[in-house]
Amino acid sequence: MQEPLMEIKKLKKHFPIKKGFFDKLKDKTELSVKAVDNVTFTIYKGETLALVGESGCGKSTTGRSLLRLIEPTEGEVTFEGKNILSMKKQDMKDIRRELQIVFQDPYASLHPRMTVREIIMEPLIIHNVGSASERVKQVEELMEIVGLSSKMKNRYPHEFSGGQRQRIGIAKALALKPKIIVCDEAVSALDVSVQANILNLLKDLQDEFQLTYLFISHDLGVVKNISNRVGVMYLGKLVEIADTHTLFTNPRHPYTQALLSARPVIDKGLQTERIVLEGEIPTPINPPSGCRFHTRCPLKTERCMKESPEMVNLQGGHSVACFLAN
Secondary structure, three states, rough: OOOEEEEEEEEEEEEOOOHHHHHHOOOOOEEEEEEEEEEEEEEEEEEEEEEEEOOOOOOHHHHHHHHHOOOEEEEEEEEEEEEEOOOOHHHHHHOOOOEEEEEOOOOOEEEOOOOHHHHHHHHHHHHHOHHHHHHHHHHHHHHOOOOOOOOHHOHHHHHHOHHHHHHHHHHHOOOOOEEEEEEEEEOOOOHHHHHHHHHHHHHHHHHOOOOOOEEOOOOOHHHHHHEEEEEEEEEEEEEEEHHHHHHHHHOHHHHHHHHHOOOOOHHHHHHOOOOOOOOEEEEEEOOOOOOHHHHHOOOOOOOHHHHHOOOOOOOOOEEOOOOOOO
16 A cells, blocks of 8 residues: 555635726626646655646646645645644744755756855755754765766856756755655756756656655656656646556546647557647636536536536546546
């Protein structure tokens, strides 16, 4: 049996829309962007769970909400039996040692006026880890672990390449020896060859430090290479989740099938027929009733337009939110 490390239940994140003065006079209805709406899943110890979906589906908001980098609207996030959404500021500071993130843009996430030594050392200072000399030694060790020479510790971020800067971000995330790292599009800004190196590094670090990853990406090739399980999101909802092999070989939700059919495949013998989605693309401000995918689904029924399907476990942890998959 896999050991649950983090459980997310009915997570919601709605962003209120600020209106102008005259808009308020016309309509007093408060609008919001329903970026994440009632999402439930479990992250198991030692695994890499990927979240995929098109831009704006809510996958990055989900990752940042469960770390409380942005405050969720509703829901429960349990880490090792503790609901972190109900924790006070000081308690949350203590648990942040266990929860870290690697951002998409390595340059924007690194302070341009701090040296690499200062950047990697910052979490150690904040959490009062070790003496000054011990921190310097740990920074040098972390740089070597992620494939950077410790001799470069006094350089600034602009003196490094994109791949090197991402290695600095990974070293900073590792500094407090966390249990979970959220990789938010961690390789999408890098060249393909550099992506492969960073992915291999993440795999090696996972084995060495017993890490658990929530890997957020839109790149299905990357996801297939690194993940153990995959969750598919559409318009703020989780529509399917399964182990990687099952999801790629036997997708059950119509959106997942369309998503996988769009990915480029080098071997023409493995290429499936492209599913072209038509119909209205909905907005998270005013999502459609019933199944949120029904406005674009080629298999929709009357029930799909009226009722919202719940996640149903088919077999072996393969869950789908679709009436036709039952």
